[in-house]
Amino acid sequence: MLLSSDSSEASRPFLAWQRILDWAREHYRYRVFNKDERVPTRAGLLYLVHRGVIRLVGTAQINVSTMTSVSQLSHQVTEEAFLGFVAAGQPFEIVAQSPFTLEAYSHMDQTSVIWLYWQDLDNWPHVRREVLDAFRYQHQRKLLWLSTLGQRRTIDRLLGFITLLIEEFGEPTSEGYRLPFPLTHAQIGSAIGSTRVTITRLMGKLRQQGLIGIQEDHLIYLPIKPDLVTIDAVENPVSVEPG
């Protein structure tokens, strides 16, 4: 975790982050967002999540119907895909656009974001390196995500998707590893190329088979099975060599 809101931490990297935080507040580069509020982004800027969690979303600009103009109605249909979370302490940027639009939304109330130009990091080379390593890590995670989306059966994609999210963001509870952010069935469906209705059905099936569980607050968890969740990967996600 790059930025920490826990001020008891006193390691040297943290000092750099504290300075960035102070600097961002002084220069009005710090903003707090409500749940589901869109974070305005611009290519060339770098964003750091200070508190809460960001949801990345992609919107398809093209599909076969709009391109062949088979239906007038289909022009109004846009498909949004859930592309992942960026948790507190992690950076994100939105550069690529065509033929899909990438956007960032605050996934929870009180999500706060710092933004800066890349050259602003010239003063904090250590942080710059951490940011770039975080992007390397995120890139590797997306390759795993693509691996599960290549699976043919929707239920396999669903279980792979949940497992990957919990491996990356999961926190231990008495019942197992829990994804600490809520996700609707529609959002899950939008990530794995399926529908809300199908996700609801398949989630029931996975629960029945004991492969996932749902807590009272609707949070998803993986029941403790040491051979399934790699503890090491959960506790030390950035296994990339610092170089």
Place this chain on the structure above:
Amino acid sequence: MLLSSDSSEASRPFLAWQRILDWAREHYRYRVFNKDERVPTRAGLLYLVHRGVIRLVGTAQINVSTMTSVSQLSHQVTEEAFLGFVAAGQPFEIVAQSPFTLEAYSHMDQTSVIWLYWQDLDNWPHVRREVLDAFRYQHQRKLLWLSTLGQRRTIDRLLGFITLLIEEFGEPTSEGYRLPFPLTHAQIGSAIGSTRVTITRLMGKLRQQGLIGIQEDHLIYLPIKPDLVTIDAVENPVSVEPG
């Protein structure tokens, strides 16, 4: 393109790359691979494609059948997913592993690869920055890829997938922008969660509608439609700010 095999180029960055190439050959960190040969990789090492093209593949370690042991047979079934190309001049690394295995294969004969430790780049800070920016770019491309895989209809995912690959790797021909690397229908299916048979059927449909074309050598192209392919994005893929 980071590494160039065109020695007539004499810009300063190129000199750094030429030195890395010389260094890699001297230190036996250079190897040529045949088509479909696996490139042995290790976490913590960085790989640079000098010639040819690398195919990244993910293999699912888990699926619902193996985890519930419904079928003994399913233990032998592994699903491989095509995760993308790494073209000449681009870096790659394989770090993340669980619960999917990531692997790199030579996609064409005479594909050559350099490998080095990250600290080897301490001598070439300019190259280090280019490599990290290339990973930022690849990460953005994967977000777009995930956007199309969230689309519900297979034909939309197929068209989005082809469009993204050609936007990134396409080269102009008289007929349109062409993906210069061959891809089997099975490989395409493995990327978008479908089967070879379905891909063959849907490719026919897309051809019929004039949305894609197939050249004599089986290479896929997008017929020229200025409003579809963003020329700028094809010719200058790294639109990320150099910082």
